[in-house]
Amino acid sequence: MGVSILHLLLYLICGVCGYLAGHVLSPAPWSGIGGLLAGFLMASLTLLTEKGLKKAPLKNLMGGFIGLIFGILAVSLVSHVFFSNLAPHQEMAIPILAGIYGIFGYIGLKIGFSKAQEIQFAGCSPSSKTSPRSEQAKILDTSVIIDGRIADITETGFVEGPILIPRFVLNELQHIADSSDPVKRTRGKRGLEVLQHIQKQANVDARIVDQDYPSVREVDAKLVELAKEVGGKIITNDSNLNKVAQLQGLEFLNINALANLLKPVVLPGEEMNVKILKEGKEMGQGVAYLDDGTMIVVDNGRKQIGKTLDVVVTSILQTSAGRMIFARLKEETGRESRGKDSYMPVDSEF
Numbered sequence: 247m248g249v250s251i252l253h254l255l256l257y258l259i260c261g262v263c264g265y266l267a268g269h270v271l272s273p274a275p276w277s278g279i280g281g282l283l284a285g286f287l288m289a290s291l292t293l294l295t296e297k298g299l300k301k302a303p304l305k306n307l308m309g310g311f312i313g314l315i316f317g318i319l320a321v322s323l324v325s326h327v328f329f330s331n332l333a334p335h336q337e338m339a340i341p342i343l344a345g346i347y348g349i350f351g352y353i354g355l356k357i358g359f360s361k362a363q364e365i366q367f368a369g370c371s372p373s374s375k376t377s378p379r380s381e382q383a384k385i386l387d388t389s390v391i392i393d394g395r396i397a398d399i400t401e402t403g404f405v406e407g408p409i410l411i412p413r414f415v416l417n418e419l420q421h422i423a424d425s426s427d428p429v430k431r432t433r434g435k436r437g438l439e440v441l442q443h444i445q446k447q448a449n450v451d452a453r454i455v456d457q458d459y460p461s462v463r464e465v466d467a468k469l470v471e472l473a474k475e476v477g478g479k480i481i482t483n484d485s486n487l488n489k490v491a492q493l494q495g496l497e498f499l500n501i502n503a504l505a506n507l508l509k510p511v512v513l514p515g516e517e518m519n520v521k522i523l524k525e526g527k528e529m530g531q532g533v534a535y536l537d538d539g540t541m542i543v544v545d546n547g548r549k550q551i552g553k554t555l556d557v558v559v560t561s562i563l564q565t566s567a568g569r570m571i572f573a574r575l576k577e578e579t580g581r582e583s584r585g586k587d588s589y590m591p592v593d594s595e596f
Contacts, residue, residue, distance in 0.1 A: 256292065260285035313357050382407025383478030387469055388418050390482050390501050392437040393538050399501075400450045408451040410478060411441060414458055414468050429523065429535060436537050470494060483568065506564055512571055514559050520573075521554040522547045536571075545574040
């Protein structure tokens with residue numbers, strides 16, 4: 247409401263000034279109407295300029311302002327030296343000087359705006375409110391935070407540069423943590439705990455950035471826009487986000503691709519305690535999940551849905567899209583072992 251009143255006030259002021267200016271410049275009856283329209287046009291251009299400046303970082307605005315001042319000063323020096331002879335001919339001098347002022351002012355504004363990142367302003371250093379423009383900046387997405395392995399990677403010092411955690415990713419994690427689905431709620435809480443662990447690491451520069459893009463709805467699209475703005479790399483294990491970033495010429499780091507080159511966390515033959523949550527694609531299969539969302543396919547687990555059981559890992563499938571664990575019920579493994587022992591001579595028991 248308050249903003250609309252200010253906009254109307256701006257149109258009123260510009261319209262009145264244009265109307266009066268039109269009457270002063272020309273006694274014709276239509277000059278006032280022309281001045282009124284010119285005032286409205288000036289107000290519209292002002293609002294468009296304001297909308298564009300809101301999206302520009304403070305450092306760019308300050309750099310552009312400094313460049314504009316230097317451009318105007320340069321024109322002033324040049325005009326005093328080369329255009330002093332045109333003083334008697336004001337009709338010729340004013341248009342020429344106005345054009346030169348406009349050209350030099352635009353050049354200074356453009357150069358200052360583009361070179362602002364190379365200038366260090368007091369109070370404008372990167373903080374939790376703004377994201378640093380650095381090719382070494384790493385941006386975390388929701389999937390890689392919930393996965394949790396990024397905390398171990400950063401703790402070892404393999405990741406260089408600041409770690410950027412967008413505010414919209416935090417909001418998505420909070421939404422998942424508040425979900426009515428127990429599986430999603432556990433994953434969301436795990437993600438928040440992983441972030442707390444990363445922030446406590448002494449050798450990691452983890453920053454929460456507030457950049458948002460209201461016109462963009464999807465979180466993945468916002469991550470792409472942020473990566474473009476700061477010139478950083480997206481750390482993810484979402485294969486779809488990888489494809490989008492690759493199509494737009496952005497760099498990304500895939501945790502699952504890194505895991506393909508490392509020893510898996512779970513090895514065949516190890517025992518795990520899991521809860522069967524739903525049916526699998528194949529007949530008789532049950533599906534469980536680790537806290538990080540890794541799927542566990544349990545043979546003959548369909549009848550055990552809703553139960554927490556011990557299973558034995560039989561194999562692991564690791565791809566760029568994620569890790570899948572195959573297992574079987576421990577009690578079935580025990581029955582097979584007892585079946586093999588039944589072939590032993592009876593005397594062996596004594």
